[in-house]
Structure formats: C-alpha cells, structure tokens
Amino acid sequence: MANPSSVPFVDLSLQHAPLRAELMAAMAAVADGGDYILGNSVVQFERAFAAACGVPFGVGVGSGTDALTLGLRACGIGPGDQVILPVNTFVATLIGVLQVGATPVFVDCELDTGLMDIAAAERAMNRLTRAVIPVHLYGQMVSPKALHALAEAHGVTIFEDAAQAHGAERDGIKAGSVGLASAFSFYPSKNLGAMGDGGMVVTQQEVVAQTVRSLRNYGSTRKYYHTDPGGTNSRLDTLQAAVLNIKLACLADWNCDRNRLAKLYDDALKPLAAQGLIPMTNHSGSGHVYHLYVIRLTRDCAIDRTRLQQELAVAEIQSGIHYPVPCHLQPAFHHLGYQPGDFPIAEQLSQEILSLPIYPGMTEGHLEYVVKTLMGLVQACPVLT
Numbered sequence: 423m424a425n426p427s428s429v430p431f432v433d434l435s436l437q438h439a440p441l442r443a444e445l446m447a448a449m450a451a452v453a454d455g456g457d458y459i460l461g462n463s464v465v466q467f468e469r470a471f472a473a474a475c476g477v478p479f480g481v482g483v484g485s486g487t488d489a490l491t492l493g494l495r496a497c498g499i500g501p502g503d504q505v506i507l508p509v510n511t512f513v514a515t516l517i518g519v520l521q522v523g524a525t526p527v528f529v530d531c532e533l534d535t536g537l538m539d540i541a542a543a544e545r546a547m548n549r550l551t552r553a554v555i556p557v558h559l560y561g562q563m564v565s566p567k568a569l570h571a572l573a574e575a576h577g578v579t580i581f582e583d584a585a586q587a588h589g590a591e592r593d594g595i596k597a598g599s600v601g602l603a604s605a606f607s608f609y610p611s612k613n614l615g616a617m618g619d620g621g622m623v624v625t626q627q628e629v630v631a632q633t634v635r636s637l638r639n640y641g642s643t644r645k646y647y648h649t650d651p652g653g654t655n656s657r658l659d660t661l662q663a664a665v666l667n668i669k670l671a672c673l674a675d676w677n678c679d680r681n682r683l684a685k686l687y688d689d690a691l692k693p694l695a696a697q698g699l700i701p702m703t704n705h706s707g708s709g710h711v712y713h714l715y716v717i718r719l720t721r722d723c724a725i726d727r728t729r730l731q732q733e734l735a736v737a738e739i740q741s742g743i744h745y746p747v748p749c750h751l752q753p754a755f756h757h758l759g760y761q762p763g764d765f766p767i768a769e770q771l772s773q774e775i776l777s778l779p780i781y782p783g784m785t786e787g788h789l790e791y792v793v794k795t796l797m798g799l800v801q802a803c804p805v806l807t
C-alpha cells in the first residue's frame with residue numbers, strides 16, 4: 423500500500439462512512455417524528471446499552487459528567503460523605519464528586535497501568551468514606567475482584583467511571599456491572615460516541631434508575647410535580663440516541679480492532695524497551711478496549727517528550743497526553759489543599775506518558791509508519807550516561 427504520510431489521532435469518518443445512509447435515515451426519522459425529548463430512540467438505546475453492559479437499567483443523560491453527578495446523587499452520595507477517586511483521571515470524575523457536595527479524597531495509581539492503586543484506596547478509607555470511584559482508564563478495567571473485595575470489607579459503594587471503557591471486560595466481568603451504578607460518556611471520540619454530547623447511568627438497582635430518571639427531568643416523575651430536590655435538565659437527546667442505536671451494533675467489532683492494533687503496537691515497540699520506551703501493561707487480554715494507546719518515556723529514554731511530540735508532528739503524526747496535569751495540581755482545585763509530591767506515581771506518569779494514534783479502521787500501514795518514525799527518533803538519540 424501507499425506510504426501513509428499523515429496519521430490523525432482519531433478518525434471518526436472511518437466509523438461513519440459505512441453507516442452514513444443508515445445514520446441519515448435514523449436522523450430523518452427523528453426529525454419527521456417530532457418526538458424530540460425522551461423519544462422512543464432514547465428508551466430503545468437505554469435498554470440496549472444496559473443489556474450490553476450486563477445490567478438491568480440504563481438512564482440516558484446529557485453527558486458523562488452529568489452521568490457522574492446524577493448517578494452519585496441517586497446513590498445517596500452528598501455533603502459529609504468522602505468519595506475516593508484516582509488523581510490521574512479526566513477532571514470530570516472530580517467535578518461529579520464536587521457537584522454533589524461530597525468531599526473528594528484522591529489516591530495514587532499503579533505505574534504500569536495508570537489505574538487506581540487499590541491498596542492506596544484501602545489506606546485512604548475512614549468512617550466517613552461512602553464511595554469509591556474506580557476509573558477504567560484508557561479502556562482497561564480496574565480489577566473487578568479487587569473492587570468487590572474492597573466493597574465487602576469496608577461496606578462502601580462502588581461507582582464506576584466507565585467513560586473510557588464501553589464494552590471492556592476483565593476476569594469475565596463487564597465494565598458497568600461491577601458497582602451499584604456506573605457512568606458512561608458518549609462524547610464523540612469515546613469508544614461509543616454520539617454526534618454531540620451524551621451520557622448514561624447504568625445500574626443494578628431499579629430505585630437508583632428511577633431517581634436518575636427524575637433528576638434528569640427537573641426532579642419530577644410526573645409533569646409539574648417535583649419530588650427530588652437535586653433535579654436539573656439533562657437528558658440524552660433523541661437524535662443522539664438514534665445515532666447511538668446504530669453505532670452500538672458496531673461497538674464489539676470496533677473494540678476488537680482497537681485491541682488488535684494495540685497488540686501490533688506492543689509487538690512492534692518491544693525492541694524500544696531498551697531505549698526506555700515502554701507501553702502500558704494490559705492485564706485484561708482481549709477485554710482491554712484501548713480507548714487510548716499509551717506509552718511511557720522513562721528516564722532511560724534519551725529523547726525528551728516535548729521534542730518527541732514535536733518531531734512526530736513534523737512527520738504529521740498526532741499524539742496526545744492523557745493527562746498532563748493530575749487533578750490535585752490543577753489550579754481550579756488548589757483549595758482542596760494538595761501539594762506537588764502528594765501522589766508521586768501519578769506525577770511521574772504525567773511527565774512520562776504519551777498517547778499514540780489508535781482508532782477503528784486505522785490501517786497497518788499507518789501503524790507501521792508511526793512505529794518506524796518513533797524508532798528513528800528514539801534510536802537516533804544516543805543514550806545519555
């Protein structure tokens with residue numbers, strides 16, 4: 423095949439092109455039907471997505487952030503409650519905790535996966551701890567067994583942030599089915615993405631689902647009768663649900679493709695371990711859905727990350743950093759009282775990580791071009807002694 427000379431970070435057009443006619447027809451049907459708010463497509467998608475997660479209830483909301491907020495609130499988490507969450511996550515996890523008025527308690531992560539350190543979570547617990555939010559970061563689940571053990575030993579609620587883990591599995595257990603409830607996002611670039619914002623709370627408990635249904639709709643279950651004080655307007659759009667119904671049928675294949683591409687990267691990058699370039703570890707085999715493919719440029723790596731990113735950009739290869747500043751060091755949350763040095767592993771990772779392009783439909787030619795370019799850059803720099 424032709425030598426690809428430019429690789430985007432993600433390419434959604436590859437997902438949408440084969441579905442174009444179907445997507446357009448579904449959107450036209452919504453436009454013609456006039457059933458714009460909480461229409462039939464929403465109900466249909468809620469059932470289908472919850473079933474795909476292996477849980478009985480799903481409630482569509484406006485975004486992943488709202489799924490966190492309304493989901494936590496429906497689980498009874500609020501002022502006076504401590505909620506444990508990993509410090510290396512997208513800031514929305516923290517925003518959800520703060521929006522319900524609970525107290526966030528950060529914990530560090532594992533160096534090889536970036537996932538929440540369960541032992542650190544256990545150490546952070548006290549009698550005010552009400553919930554733990556494992557973030558299934560980069561598409562890999564935090565160990566369900568370890569989470570179940572934690573919940574049983576300490577009587578805390580597990581609330582999953584599964585915004586990067588649609589369809590992920592570990593030890594035969596699906597993302598979204600571990601805790602009392604879970605938050606998903608359908609932001610366009612997620613493994614299952616809408617053509618705009620969207621989110622969902624999936625849950626094992628009917629009462630949690632009913633409460634989210636009320637909270638997303640002004641705190642009412644019956645028009646003009648308001649029973650839940652934490653209510654707002656945050657519903658999954660009917661148009662987005664129509665799109666998501668069609669895309670859901672492709673999710674398993676897309677995830678399979680991501681997993682296959684990641685394995686190609688893993689194998690091809692092995693020789694660079696000696697130069698200090700190390701991919702994050704996969705502990706869940708084909709259950710890792712690789713929302714992101716993340717490598718670490720350790721201290722042994724002669725080329726500095728900023729330079730490497732610049733050189734990749736020159737070669738027209740887009741890369742990213744997820745995330746460059748851990749939550750506890752974000753200026754907006756200075757008032758929480760954390761300091762540099764509080765979470766050494768997450769801080770180290772924030773300096774070392776780099777996310778490479780990965781998306782369903784990415785060709786092997788594109789992947790080889792990324793690998794070859796990386797090899798040239800990493801090996802061209804002499805190892806400093």
Ligand SMILES: *Cc1c(COP(=O)(O)O)cnc(C)c1O
Nearest residue numbers: 485486487512514515585607609
């Ligand atoms: C994307 C994301 C969210 C937020 O979802 P939005 O739909 O953008 O509000 C929350 N947590 C994690 C880990 C995410 O990646």
